Amino acid sequence: MANLYLREDLADATVGGEIELDGAEAKHAVGVSRTRVGDDLTVSDGRGLLMHGIVTTADPSRVIVQVRRLDRTEAARPRIVLVQALAKGGRDELAVQTSVELGVDEVVPWQATRSVSRWSGDKVRKGVQRWRSIVREATKQSVRSWLPQVTDPVTTKQLTLRAAGSRMLVLEPGAPEPLTGIRFEAADDRDLVLVVGPEGGVSPGESALLREAGATSVRLGDSVLRTSSAGPAAIAVLNAALGRW
Template sequence: MANFYLLEELADAPVGGLVEVTGAEAKHIAAVARTRAGERLLVGNGRGLVIEGTAEQVTPAAVSVRVEQVRRADAASPRVLLAQALAKGDRDELAVQAATELGVDGVIPWQAERSVSRWSGPKLEKGRDRWAAIVREAAKQSMRPWLPEVAALASTKDLVGLAATHRVLVLEPSARHPLASVVPDARELVLVVGPEGGIAPAELAALETAGAESVRLGDTVLRTSTAGPAAIAVLNAALGRW
């Protein structure tokens, strides 16, 4: 199977034409993947365009790919977004990585009341950049034509505001209704996952008052690193993606 690389500046490329991959992706193709001339590659722009072709010239500075096939994928509709609470260690990062591989369309970092990890000062930009890098690598690994966006750090108030325009589903182990019973409509979906200590009662009340729906995955309690990806898998089936 051909390896997949992202070149955000990639534009429409005619079959038979040449596409030049430069920068970090070219270095990875040549020095890490050790790709040789004649091997096949996939290159996408993260906005639905994917070209398939054969490497003709490979150096760490630039890789020339002869285009053999061009594909354009529509963006998923309705979109599924993950509002992932910041968590200690790498548990939030594991959630973001798996969610991207499973098809999430966007990620919202959430500074929940009970989040042990805090993004402030220099950590704010560094944390978002770290999540964006994780999303990018996971999208490449899973060969996704659309690159999910990592939004700015959100507060609980921000999530409450989303309930006016999105269908917000809060994963809560004590909820009466299972996620599997949710019938998606035309609204974009936002899955809200709390930190290790769970969602604070005041936060849950504010979300529900705004119209969010509390749902549970099952009779067991999952870690913050696995709850979101598990919920995305359930929604993939409900949306007909799987």
């Protein structure tokens, strides 16, 4: 099974040189993945660089890898951004994890009107940290060279401001236009922003505000998906439409 590890300061890595993993990354490599001397290992800086090498030292506190090959991947354009409403029961976290595995480029927590889960006070910091940890682990699991950003939570008003400079698609059951009917021009590299509501869906007031700001309401078939599956399903559709799959 492929394993990816993250170290953000790999800019100076060279073929033939060595890099070191320590802390949680080294502990996971040796203690969980059972990495041993002579094994192949891939390390990314989370900004497009993939370093492939051979393990020369494998201790729980220190792993040294000799670099054999460097690959660089350009950032995808247009970027796919998931605006995920806070939801109960860990459904928002499941949506974030799966969306990263499917290739989302940015994750935005949204405190929607109908969100049962609420972040306030210290919960904001803890919630963002939790989502960033989920994104990091999902990036490693899916062996992605770009680590998606997780922003601070946004309000609906802040979303309307973002709609002006992007192509915003609001997922709503019963919307007149299917997501599969949306056409994408190769020259249009604006962010594709998917807005997913909580358990109770996007409220009529939120929907109206986002449409007035330039967003388009779209549906995923005739069934109603959970908030945990709607975003990943839409990202899969976009991947196919953009020729990434």
